[in-house]
Amino acid sequence: MVHFSQAFAAALLATGVVAHPGGNTNKEILRRQAHLDHPERRSVQACKRDLVESGWVREQHLRREARLHELRVAAGFAKPEDLVRRDVGEVEEEYGINAACTLDPEATEGPYWVTGELIRKDLLNTEKGAITHLDINVIDTSGCKPVTDAYVELWGSNATGVYTGVQARGNGDGSNTSLKSNALRGLQPTGSNGTATFITVIPGHYVGRTNHLHTIIHHGAKLLPNNTIQGGTISHVGQFYIEQNFMGQVEKTSPYNTNTQKVTTNAADPLFNMGKQGGDDPVMKISLIGTKIEDGLYATIDVGVNPKAKQNPQPVNMWTTDGGKPVPNSPWTGYPDTCRYCGFRPPKKERDIAGEVLQGEE
Numbered sequence: 001m002v003h004f005s006q007a008f009a010a011a012l013l014a015t016g017v018v019a020h021p022g023g024n025t026n027k028e029i030l031r032r033q034a035h036l037d038h039p040e041r042r043s044v045q046a047c048k049r050d051l052v053e054s055g056w057v058r059e060q061h062l063r064r065e066a067r068l069h070e071l072r073v074a075a076g077f078a079k080p081e082d083l084v085r086r087d088v089g090e091v092e093e094e095y096g097i098n099a100a101c102t103l104d105p106e107a108t109e110g111p112y113w114v115t116g117e118l119i120r121k122d123l124l125n126t127e128k129g130a131i132t133h134l135d136i137n138v139i140d141t142s143g144c145k146p147v148t149d150a151y152v153e154l155w156g157s158n159a160t161g162v163y164t165g166v167q168a169r170g171n172g173d174g175s176n177t178s179l180k181s182n183a184l185r186g187l188q189p190t191g192s193n194g195t196a197t198f199i200t201v202i203p204g205h206y207v208g209r210t211n212h213l214h215t216i217i218h219h220g221a222k223l224l225p226n227n228t229i230q231g232g233t234i235s236h237v238g239q240f241y242i243e244q245n246f247m248g249q250v251e252k253t254s255p256y257n258t259n260t261q262k263v264t265t266n267a268a269d270p271l272f273n274m275g276k277q278g279g280d281d282p283v284m285k286i287s288l289i290g291t292k293i294e295d296g297l298y299a300t301i302d303v304g305v306n307p308k309a310k311q312n313p314q315p316v317n318m319w320t321t322d323g324g325k326p327v328p329n330s331p332w333t334g335y336p337d338t339c340r341y342c343g344f345r346p347p348k349k350e351r352d353i354a355g356e357v358l359q360g361e362e
């Protein structure tokens with residue numbers, strides 16, 4: 001696996017598949033490479049036996065089936081007595097192998113992370129799109145247990161591929177119209193099963209990137225009276241994706257079908273391909289709540305982290321009661337034209353980020 005990924009990274013560096021609005025891909029390739037090669041890197045798959053034996057896989061499967069059923073009943077697509085359970089043995093067998101379950105591709109925070117977002121479950125504000133009930137389980141792959149005291153941060157672009165809280169050339173029309181919105185951004189605590197839940201929309205595509213959601217996992221942060229967090233450490237920076245055929249169906253629905261930005265498929269997105277390496281699977285498992293996409297979606301994914309790992313993502317803005325405000329000296333300030341992280345090749349110093357990741361994960 002290591003040899004394959006090294007060859008893959010070298011090939012990507014050589015082809016120069018780099019300059020695009022996902023951020024600095026060279027830096028990204030090196031960081032991802034360091035992650036894949038790290039001797040302590042473990043996948044959720046490595047915890048399969050512990051998680052199955054402790055009954056956690058079974059419990060989580062039953063919990064998620066019951067939740068989907070509850071959403072179906074609430075939306076009028078099922079009766080309470082309709083719940084038909086899948087064979088749990090089969091689920092345990094498959095755990096960590098197929099797309100239903102997953103792990104931690106360390107991926108870039110990208111140019112649009114806004115820190116200081118609110119702790120809240122419903123991120124919609126007034127955004128339209130394929131409404132998605134997202135259920136994220138966080139697993140400590142160093143101890144093979146759910147992480148019960150983390151905060152999961154989530155953000156994504158809107159259905160037409162524009163981020164809130166930021167202003168940048170290429171983010172929509174480049175104007176400041178979404179600067180005052182915090183839609184599709186927020187955090188949730190993991191709770192007793194290691195689960196954080198959100199309501200958001202399937203993100204729209206934008207130039208150079210396939211559809212994706214961003215996540216950051218925070219540990220040891222302090223809850224402030226205004227419902228934000230402060231301090232702590234970040235063990236994981238990742239991106240979740242949508243299976244391509246399904247995404248194609250979503251893109252045909254309104255308002256996705258009004259997005260005029262050029263499409264990038266999963267297969268054509270270098271960050272997606274990096275995220276798929278090393279046995280990792282960053283694709284969410286998505287079920288229809290009703291009979292069509294417009295009836296709403298239920299999505300699940302498991303994220304493996306080492307809570308002691310320390311990543312150092314950089315926010316471009318900070319959320320305030322007056323909208324998104326610049327974070328002083330952010331390396332993303334000026335994106336995509338003049339920022340420190342904008343360049344075709346990262347500056348020498350940034351290339352050493354691989355070393356930083358190795359130290360951080362000890």
Ligand SMILES: *[C@@H]1O[C@H](CO)[C@@H](O)[C@H](O)[C@H]1NC(C)=O
Pocket residue numbers: 059060062063191192193
């Ligand atoms: C954790 O999972 C168990 C078993 O599915 C469930 O009974 C319990 O309500 C869950 N706890 C939370 C906080 O969701």
Ligand SMILES: *[C@@H]1O[C@H](CO)[C@@H](O)[C@H](O)[C@H]1NC(C)=O
Pocket residue numbers: 176179
């Ligand atoms: C947004 O830009 C307009 C000019 O295009 C300006 O008048 C306004 O003050 C700006 N608003 C913010 C929040 O920056």
Ligand SMILES: *[C@@H]1O[C@H](CO)[C@@H](O)[C@H](O)[C@H]1NC(C)=O
Pocket residue numbers: 127128158159160161162172177178255
């Ligand atoms: C996405 O955000 C942009 C900027 O605020 C807005 O113009 C557009 O209408 C939004 N898309 C949808 C589907 O609401």
Ligand SMILES: *[C@@H]1O[C@H](CO)[C@@H](O)[C@H](O)[C@H]1NC(C)=O
Pocket residue numbers: 116224226228319320321
């Ligand atoms: C929340 O409180 C912190 C600490 O006082 C402050 O820095 C931050 O701006 C506040 N955030 C919001 C959204 O009110």
